[in-house]
Amino acid sequence: MSDTSGQTSLDTFPRLLMNHARVRPTRPAMREKEYGIWQTYTWAEVAENVRAIACGLAELGFKRGDRLAIIGDNRPRLYWSVAACQCLGGIPVMLYQDAVAEEMTYVLQDAEIRFAVVEDQEQVDKMLEIQADVPLLEHVIYDDPRGMRHYTQTLLLGLDELQEMGRIHDRNQSDFLDGEIEKGASDDISIMLYTSGTTGKPKGVCQTHGAFIAAAKGGAQFDNLTDQEDILSYLPMAWVGDHLFSFAQAMYAGFTINCPESGETVMTDLREIGPTYYFAPPRVFENLLTTVMIRMEDAGWFKRKIFAHFMDVAKRCGAEILDGKSVSGSDRLQYWLGNLLVYGPLKNVLGMSRIRVAYTAGAAIGPDLFRFYRSIGINLKQLYGQTETCAYVCLQPDGQIKLDSVGKPAPFVEVKLADNGEILVKGPMLLKAYYKRPDATAESLNEEGYFMTGDAGFFDEDGHLKIIDRAKDVGKLTDGSMFAPNYIENKLKFFQHIKEAVAFGSDRDFVTAFINIDLEAVGNWAERKGLAYSGYTDLAQQSAIYDLIRGGIEQVNADLASDPMMSSSQIKRFLILHKELDADDGELTRTRKVRRKFISERYNVLIDALYSGKDSQYIETEVKYEDGRTGKIAATLRIENVKTFAGNAGKQAA
Amino acid sequence: MAREFGDVIIDLQNISLRFGGVKALTDISFNVREHEIRAIIGPNGAGKSSMLNVINGVYHPQEGKIIFHGQERQKMEPYEAASQGIARTFQNIALFKGMTVLDNIMTGRNLMMKTNFLHHALFWGKAQREEIEHRKKVEEVIEFLEIQSIRKTPVGRLPYGLQKRVELARALAAEPNLLLLDEPMAGMNVEEKQDMCRFILDVNDQFGTTIVLIEHDMGVVMDISDRVVVLDYGKKIGDGPPDEVKNDPKVIDAYLGTSH
Numbered sequence: 001m002s003d004t005s006g007q008t009s010l011d012t013f014p015r016l017l018m019n020h021a022r023v024r025p026t027r028p029a030m031r032e033k034e035y036g037i038w039q040t041y042t043w044a045e046v047a048e049n050v051r052a053i054a055c056g057l058a059e060l061g062f063k064r065g066d067r068l069a070i071i072g073d074n075r076p077r078l079y080w081s082v083a084a085c086q087c088l089g090g091i092p093v094m095l096y097q098d099a100v101a102e103e104m105t106y107v108l109q110d111a112e113i114r115f116a117v118v119e120d121q122e123q124v125d126k127m128l129e130i131q132a133d134v135p136l137l138e139h140v141i142y143d144d145p146r147g148m149r150h151y152t153q154t155l156l157l158g159l160d161e162l163q164e165m166g167r168i169h170d171r172n173q174s175d176f177l178d179g180e181i182e183k184g185a186s187d188d189i190s191i192m193l194y195t196s197g198t199t200g201k202p203k204g205v206c207q208t209h210g211a212f213i214a215a216a217k218g219g220a221q222f223d224n225l226t227d228q229e230d231i232l233s234y235l236p237m238a239w240v241g242d243h244l245f246s247f248a249q250a251m252y253a254g255f256t257i258n259c260p261e262s263g264e265t266v267m268t269d270l271r272e273i274g275p276t277y278y279f280a281p282p283r284v285f286e287n288l289l290t291t292v293m294i295r296m297e298d299a300g301w302f303k304r305k306i307f308a309h310f311m312d313v314a315k316r317c318g319a320e321i322l323d324g325k326s327v328s329g330s331d332r333l334q335y336w337l338g339n340l341l342v343y344g345p346l347k348n349v350l351g352m353s354r355i356r357v358a359y360t361a362g363a364a365i366g367p368d369l370f371r372f373y374r375s376i377g378i379n380l381k382q383l384y385g386q387t388e389t390c391a392y393v394c395l396q397p398d399g400q401i402k403l404d405s406v407g408k409p410a411p412f413v414e415v416k417l418a419d420n421g422e423i424l425v426k427g428p429m430l431l432k433a434y435y436k437r438p439d440a441t442a443e444s445l446n447e448e449g450y451f452m453t454g455d456a457g458f459f460d461e462d463g464h465l466k467i468i469d470r471a472k473d474v475g476k477l478t479d480g481s482m483f484a485p486n487y488i489e490n491k492l493k494f495f496q497h498i499k500e501a502v503a504f505g506s507d508r509d510f511v512t513a514f515i516n517i518d519l520e521a522v523g524n525w526a527e528r529k530g531l532a533y534s535g536y537t538d539l540a541q542q543s544a545i546y547d548l549i550r551g552g553i554e555q556v557n558a559d560l561a562s563d564p565m566m567s568s569s570q571i572k573r574f575l576i577l578h579k580e581l582d583a584d585d586g587e588l589t590r591t592r593k594v595r596r597k598f599i600s601e602r603y604n605v606l607i608d609a610l611y612s613g614k615d616s617q618y619i620e621t622e623v624k625y626e627d628g629r630t631g632k633i634a635a636t637l638r639i640e641n642v643k644t645f646a647g648n649a650g651k652q653a654a
Numbered sequence: 655m656a657r658e659f660g661d662v663i664i665d666l667q668n669i670s671l672r673f674g675g676v677k678a679l680t681d682i683s684f685n686v687r688e689h690e691i692r693a694i695i696g697p698n699g700a701g702k703s704s705m706l707n708v709i710n711g712v713y714h715p716q717e718g719k720i721i722f723h724g725q726e727r728q729k730m731e732p733y734e735a736a737s738q739g740i741a742r743t744f745q746n747i748a749l750f751k752g753m754t755v756l757d758n759i760m761t762g763r764n765l766m767m768k769t770n771f772l773h774h775a776l777f778w779g780k781a782q783r784e785e786i787e788h789r790k791k792v793e794e795v796i797e798f799l800e801i802q803s804i805r806k807t808p809v810g811r812l813p814y815g816l817q818k819r820v821e822l823a824r825a826l827a828a829e830p831n832l833l834l835l836d837e838p839m840a841g842m843n844v845e846e847k848q849d850m851c852r853f854i855l856d857v858n859d860q861f862g863t864t865i866v867l868i869e870h871d872m873g874v875v876m877d878i879s880d881r882v883v884v885l886d887y888g889k890k891i892g893d894g895p896p897d898e899v900k901n902d903p904k905v906i907d908a909y910l911g912t913s914h
Binding site: 033034035036037146147149150261262264265268626627 | 794
């Protein structure tokens, strides 16, 4: 790292890239699996390709300050397009590739997009569909030409042809691009990432080169990242986490990013690459664990016995060994044996044998889940941040891991709490502005320059930050006690059978909840019990499933009862929804966060039924299929009561 | 979309096929032009699968002529049809259940392998080069049909819809000029059907493969085929573009029944 940190001029991403091409030209920068074989691009090859794309864009008339929309799965050529755009002083605008066409319209209009680089026919079709609503759009450049032989629209251009144009341009004016890179400055906007829009329209967050480089540098120093790391880039490119880990940190530290073959092959690709540095939201870790557990249940009794025994050993001392705490000799011996027989092979199956550092963020992670990974020796840590802070506010330091905190403020970051418990942060990684929204910018940055995260939290005795909920979601029950819906929902979601939950209770007498069951886990359970079902809706309404879920909710209630601040928040009534909450129906954001207000309007009837004492309610819901058609799901939902517990700490505190 | 077709590649003239006293096909004539998607429809037992079996040489009609690429075809075996560029899929999936998807698709290249099995056992020199070349082609097909994630999965463990896709992959691996699909969409849900339709259209478009397919789902047939032959009780009762066939009273009678 000495070669990058020593020079002060490496303050933009294009300069970092060209530097890597000079310093480590033959090191792998990117890998992509194609035709079943991992293809490697070295830093020199990446730089050459980026030059070609940049010059090609310039040839098409792309100017400094122009915005380039980039839409698609994690493909090397799309990452190159990000860098190419930055070389020209343009601003890449990342869109979620699974968004439907209308959702893209808003962003394309808002960012006044003239140029777009998209992955394939699917995305091209979306662009053509909304072309009339986005009159500024002049050029759509596509990576994969498959299926588009008969497309004659003049705005389309293949990325190969663009690069060819660019190479000619570069030969004729070889100093053009270097000049453009030279003009770039650290406080130029390097990227625009749209917030997921839990409330209102999405806002374009403008981040500078300086901000992302500071976040990348801080993270790299914190975890001693070198150019030897391998990371699997499989999370949406439009998400701030991917941009930090797969782009900014890779560009800063010079390590290798690996693009999976397709969305479905991630598990296999993970195993083949064996990353040393890994990032995943909690649900990915959860899915991995669920798959392992389901497969384990099908194993022979002997294997199950060994597995159960050594998992107990790991639970007892695994996390302590990882943290370097003192552990008795016999436990150490057992753990060593367990590593040989269970943890090692298990990590290998998960593709996690080589992991030095793994992070999770984006949602709360279940304590059991978190402990499981740490106990088998995977250095899984939590971090806290948002799009506006380059996903970089707090990190858990090695050896100081607490299950329910997000760690300490990261290097260069200052964190303080407002009077109402809201978390305020300041540092070089803060957003420059929301695009064309000075009002929103002013609202989110206070007069002292702190960014107001909107999260409520507190510091514990060791200076670790704990997050409770969104500050604005924290409400009150009619008896005046605190109601933190997220906190309750997260507790519910820690059960493997519950996929999503939505809790209600603000200004009500008691708390109620909607539940989404996890079709895979509950389906497997039903199969073993010999329950017949025809699909989600049918399964969800069976009384055995209600019993199963009620058991889980009772445990949550017992847990809540033990906390004096939360004991009034016990769930009294619940129902299982007839359909899975879906981003296509607007019920979740693209990052799978519950859109509380939308759901409470859409399912108003159900909420009324929960509070009116009925024991069933008929509902009809319109749903949108993946191909854009709409249909209806109708069902009569059962509503059931749950046992609550007396608060053992007494009610006087509330 | 203006579609252009080439010459007639297979011309069936007055085909009659009998199994003992049972007349499976009676005096059927139709042709298939290059690059077109030709559908054969009809109620159960109409003789559709028999027709495909005549085309790829499994059955030998007692009467009638088959002109393939301008030449009258003599009695021949299915593997000869395969070496002439005819590949097919089956109504009841005919894959090797215990083998992986990859290995199953590799069998589609079998006819093109020149080195003998001893040579392959040593896996050295020419045999190795040949294997790599075939594997590359197979990988292209895997990518084309988007089945990368199940490459190494034994076929028996896959759901029905995916097995159908693997069967199509094996047929494509043979790089056929003429692809025969026997009910490619039977037993699929709406989404799987849509995927399959897209793949069939893509194969036809990308590789220029001529396709003859049997299908029960009328929506699918009407959407993707260029011309449709309608069979009923072994006789041809209609032939033409989908719209024409759809409105033909004889066809409607065969499908919906009439009051005689």
